[in-house]
Amino acid sequence: MTALGAGRRDPAIVRWGLTLIALAFLALFVALPLAAVFAQAFDKGWSVYLAAITDPEALQAIRLTLMASAIAVISNLLFGIAAAWCIGKFQFRGKSLLVTLIDLPFAISPVIAGLIFVLVFGSHGWFGSWLTDHNMQVIFATPGIILATVFVTFPFVARQLIPLIESQGSEEEEAGLALGAGGWQTFLRITLPNIKWGLLYGVILCSARAMGEFGAVSVVSGHIRGETNTMPLHVEILYNEYNFAAAFSVASLLAILALVTLAAKSFLEWKVKTEITAHAREAAAAGGKG
Amino acid sequence: MRAYRFKQFSVLPGFWPAFSASTLYLTLIVLVPLSAIFLRTATADWAHLWKVVSSPQVVASYKLSFGASLVAAVVNAVFGFLVAWVLVRYSFPGKRLVDSIIDLPFALPTAVAGIALTTIYVDGGWVGRVLSRWGIHVAFTPIGVTVALIFVGLPFVVRAVQPVLAETDRDIEEAAHSLGATRWHTFRRVVFPLARPAVLAGFAMAFARGLGEYGSVVFISGNMPMKTQIAPLLIVTRLEQYDYAGATAIAVVMLLASFLMLLVINALSSADRGKGAR
Amino acid sequence: MSIEARNITKTFGRYAALRDVSLTVNEGELVALLGPSGSGKTTLLRIIAGLETPDAGTGGAVLFDGRNVIDDRVGERRVGFVFQHYALFRNMTVFENIAFGLRVRPRKERLPEEKIRERVRELLELIQLESLAARFPSQLSGGQRQRVALARALAIEPKVLLLDEPFGALDAKVRQGLRTWLRKLHDTVHMTSLLVTHDQDEALEVADRVVVMNQAHIEQVGTPEEVFHHPASEFVMDFMGAVNLFHGRIESGKAVFGPLVLDHAGSAASDGQAARLFVRPYDLDITHRPGGEPGICARVTRVQAAGPHVRVELRAESGEAVVVEMPHAQFRAARVHAGDDVYVSVRDARIFTEDYSI
Numbered sequence A: 001m002t003a004l005g006a007g008r009r010d011p012a013i014v015r016w017g018l019t020l021i022a023l024a025f026l027a028l029f030v031a032l033p034l035a036a037v038f039a040q041a042f043d044k045g046w047s048v049y050l051a052a053i054t055d056p057e058a059l060q061a062i063r064l065t066l067m068a069s070a071i072a073v074i075s076n077l078l079f080g081i082a083a084a085w086c087i088g089k090f091q092f093r094g095k096s097l098l099v100t101l102i103d104l105p106f107a108i109s110p111v112i113a114g115l116i117f118v119l120v121f122g123s124h125g126w127f128g129s130w131l132t133d134h135n136m137q138v139i140f141a142t143p144g145i146i147l148a149t150v151f152v153t154f155p156f157v158a159r160q161l162i163p164l165i166e167s168q169g170s171e172e173e174e175a176g177l178a179l180g181a182g183g184w185q186t187f188l189r190i191t192l193p194n195i196k197w198g199l200l201y202g203v204i205l206c207s208a209r210a211m212g213e214f215g216a217v218s219v220v221s222g223h224i225r226g227e228t229n230t231m232p233l234h235v236e237i238l239y240n241e242y243n244f245a246a247a248f249s250v251a252s253l254l255a256i257l258a259l260v261t262l263a264a265k266s267f268l269e270w271k272v273k274t275e276i277t278a279h280a281r282e283a284a285a286a287g288g289k290g
Numbered sequence B: 001m002r003a004y005r006f007k008q009f010s011v012l013p014g015f016w017p018a019f020s021a022s023t024l025y026l027t028l029i030v031l032v033p034l035s036a037i038f039l040r041t042a043t044a045d046w047a048h049l050w051k052v053v054s055s056p057q058v059v060a061s062y063k064l065s066f067g068a069s070l071v072a073a074v075v076n077a078v079f080g081f082l083v084a085w086v087l088v089r090y091s092f093p094g095k096r097l098v099d100s101i102i103d104l105p106f107a108l109p110t111a112v113a114g115i116a117l118t119t120i121y122v123d124g125g126w127v128g129r130v131l132s133r134w135g136i137h138v139a140f141t142p143i144g145v146t147v148a149l150i151f152v153g154l155p156f157v158v159r160a161v162q163p164v165l166a167e168t169d170r171d172i173e174e175a176a177h178s179l180g181a182t183r184w185h186t187f188r189r190v191v192f193p194l195a196r197p198a199v200l201a202g203f204a205m206a207f208a209r210g211l212g213e214y215g216s217v218v219f220i221s222g223n224m225p226m227k228t229q230i231a232p233l234l235i236v237t238r239l240e241q242y243d244y245a246g247a248t249a250i251a252v253v254m255l256l257a258s259f260l261m262l263l264v265i266n267a268l269s270s271a272d273r274g275k276g277a278r
Numbered sequence C: 001m002s003i004e005a006r007n008i009t010k011t012f013g014r015y016a017a018l019r020d021v022s023l024t025v026n027e028g029e030l031v032a033l034l035g036p037s038g039s040g041k042t043t044l045l046r047i048i049a050g051l052e053t054p055d056a057g058t059g060g061a062v063l064f065d066g067r068n069v070i071d072d073r074v075g076e077r078r079v080g081f082v083f084q085h086y087a088l089f090r091n092m093t094v095f096e097n098i099a100f101g102l103r104v105r106p107r108k109e110r111l112p113e114e115k116i117r118e119r120v121r122e123l124l125e126l127i128q129l130e131s132l133a134a135r136f137p138s139q140l141s142g143g144q145r146q147r148v149a150l151a152r153a154l155a156i157e158p159k160v161l162l163l164d165e166p167f168g169a170l171d172a173k174v175r176q177g178l179r180t181w182l183r184k185l186h187d188t189v190h191m192t193s194l195l196v197t198h199d200q201d202e203a204l205e206v207a208d209r210v211v212v213m214n215q216a217h218i219e220q221v222g223t224p225e226e227v228f229h230h231p232a233s234e235f236v237m238d239f240m241g242a243v244n245l246f247h248g249r250i251e252s253g254k255a256v257f258g259p260l261v262l263d264h265a266g267s268a269a270s271d272g273q274a275a276r277l278f279v280r281p282y283d284l285d286i287t288h289r290p291g292g293e294p295g296i297c298a299r300v301t302r303v304q305a306a307g308p309h310v311r312v313e314l315r316a317e318s319g320e321a322v323v324v325e326m327p328h329a330q331f332r333a334a335r336v337h338a339g340d341d342v343y344v345s346v347r348d349a350r351i352f353t354e355d356y357s358i
Helices: A002-008 A012-041 A046-054 A056-089 A095-107 A110-121 A128-133 A142-152 A156-167 A171-178 A183-212 A215-221 A231-240 A244-285 B015-043 B046-053 B056-089 B095-101 B110-121 B128-133 B142-167 B170-178 B183-212 B215-221 B231-240 B244-277 C041-049 C094-103 C113-126 C142-155 C172-189 C200-206 C224-229 C234-239 C328-334
Strands: C003-012 C015-025 C030-034 C061-064 C079-082 C160-164 C192-197 C209-214 C217-222 C244-251 C254-257 C260-263 C274-279 C284-287 C296-304 C310-316 C321-326 C341-346 C350-353
Touching: A012 A244, A012 B056, A012 B095, A012 B110, A012 B142, A046 A056, A046 A244, A056 A095, A056 A142, A056 A156, A056 A183, A056 A231, A056 A244, A056 B015, A095 A156, A095 B015, A095 B244, A110 A142, A110 A215, A110 B015, A110 B183, A110 B231, A110 B244, A142 A183, A142 A215, A142 B015, A156 A183, A171 A183, A171 C079, A183 A244, A183 B110, A215 A231, A215 B231, A231 A244, A231 B110, A231 B215, A244 B095, A244 B110, B015 B244, B046 B056, B046 B244, B056 B095, B056 B142, B056 B183, B056 B231, B056 B244, B110 B128, B110 B142, B110 B215, B142 B183, B142 B215, B170 B183, B183 B244, B215 B231, B231 B244, C003 C041, C015 C041, C015 C217, C030 C041, C030 C200, C041 C079, C041 C160, C041 C192, C079 C142, C094 C113, C094 C142, C113 C142, C142 C160, C142 C172, C172 C200, C192 C200, C200 C224, C209 C224, C209 C234, C217 C224, C217 C234, C234 C274, C234 C350, C254 C274, C284 C321, C310 C328, C310 C341, C321 C328
Parallel strands: C030 C192, C030 C209, C079 C160, C160 C192
Antiparallel strands: C003 C015, C003 C061, C209 C217, C244 C254, C244 C274, C254 C260, C274 C350, C284 C341, C296 C310, C296 C341, C310 C321
């Protein structure tokens, strides 16, 4: 690392001064909130903690969260692979527009993400009366929660896969086809193994966001206890009832999830990086013409 | 003239299934629902919309949302740059751990962050206790809103700046030193201009994220009308009263404003890049 | 199996890669497609393989043994294709890479696993990499990877072998070895082969025939001797190696380049037409005194005696830079030093006028 060498020549006082300021800032704004979650969760001891997370309503919230996240992750994964395949491997008109549109949900406030589904499926929405006539409910029910979750986590997998697939070119697939392999065989045996770590990375980011989503889900859920509460919404209700210990207990589960995500993220980032650098190295070994 | 061709030939199969599946999914999940908000606005009673948007409570929420996001993004630009600088150039024990914890605001559910920040910054909390002694109250004030937005926006700047600083050539700095520039001068004239587009990009992302943020803010803000209500909260309140038109009006202004801001910032940063290239 | 490409036209956007190109490769022949980058040679190879298609409506055809295969997919054409950057499957071992083409066949046509292993072992022996069967591509050197790529292509018993700059990415020494090896391989297997290269030495050394391409069309087709000694155009002459260029004009059946007057009878070039004289550096002589032959006056600017030949750089009176190459013995006899004023005479040259050449 060249930059590290440059830093060594900064005077020690500058070096340590800046490092301390940076660490203090991070401690105040990042580490302290994390510590607070666990401190509050165990404030009243283990038995209260266990009771809070095994409460039937909590368990229902956990189940709903896991289900909505699973559906969101699977559908966005399939979409991500399809989008990355056509964007990463083919040249067509309007490609950059498609990429921009895929990123759109990132630019939209989660509350507005919830609002648009209310406008489409709510009782006064486009399909509201049709849904009522057919005795179906989307808003203030599980389908709405799933839709909102799918929307906010929409770009995650595609965003990871597009640059990865693009960087790998098409030669290996062409070689597979030239050797007589079919389209699916080529995809399953050649493309998929080459993107597996990037895929997993996208899935992890996607599921972390799906389980933690609050704003969008809050708008469409209706906060019906024991029915349409996800974990973050359950945390909110407990907190607003001043049941802090229980709120933080459930919150601590989400915090643990976040920490697992971070650990997996660091590991996979390293994996993906080696995946990409291995390719770059091969290309470099294959000469300057690459 | 050759015939118009949508796609270049490739031997790889599966373009049409993949393309149609992904555009269909994109249309159903994102484009159609999103168009609802604009169609609603177009067909609504504009006088009513203007009344909603110009009401003092809504204007105050816009001011708070934009103001707090702006301040938080500025703080993040400064401290995010500092953190990236320290992580790239210096080594200290636990650096890898610190590096991975930067992403915590991405990974931690916003509601969890919200209640945790509130607990710390209320007057009796770990930090609030100290600050309240000097008469500074964070929770349930605009400062609290800003603190929450600093939390959610931090990774954007750090992650944007880090790779640029890591790639900045040591030779450039050494050349500047050898020409007699002082350390500060080298930083201000050589190193910072190289990183400035990345800082701006990170700033823009943190700002945009702050405008729309809801979960981490609603707990610490206290939601007092005219004082600490952010715009997304007003959307939620209107929806709870089944006032779809009002919610839509507030949302459209927010969407347009944040698209506009992003456009301006993109133009600024591309102008900046152009200058760097010359 | 013979290959014929007929009236191939290909454009990428506004850029023409091939303009109505036709080419025939005879059964058992090794032909090199030679040209600078962007000349269309790789595109032609990929169209023959089925990795690209000619422009629709231009009537281009690719015939294998007289049968049009233009509508066959790449997998159906049974071609062995060797990619410039090898395109080895990263997630598979050397063994699995070579076995791939055999293992992906439909169950009915597939050889039993034992037969597949046997075949792969034979190929590993052929490329002399038996000991590396369990390695991954990232653990191999460039030359080894290229041999694996070749074995993988041969595994499906292709009818033709197509190689896209197979040695372009290797360093000079490995390249030389592989070139000789490829030629030997071709002499034993006798498979119809088409090789794309931008390196004229490689084309001249390996191929039975050379096809020189430039700017989307074929400049010349011929044996290595033909294209080297009788280039059909200025481009081929220039591309085949360093040349000296003099400008002059045609006067009453003679080509006149300053004091040099060369016979140009029997050509249709008319008087006053511009002419260009191309002379290879080793077809020039240097003398201190004007001899029988008319010569160009020049001053020696630099002498470079390291290497197999002596390279003398001069500046002609008319201002043109001239390079002369000669064997060391001849150089010693000529006693030339930097700064000397000398006469340069032409032993052999080619004259090109606007449209005609001899």
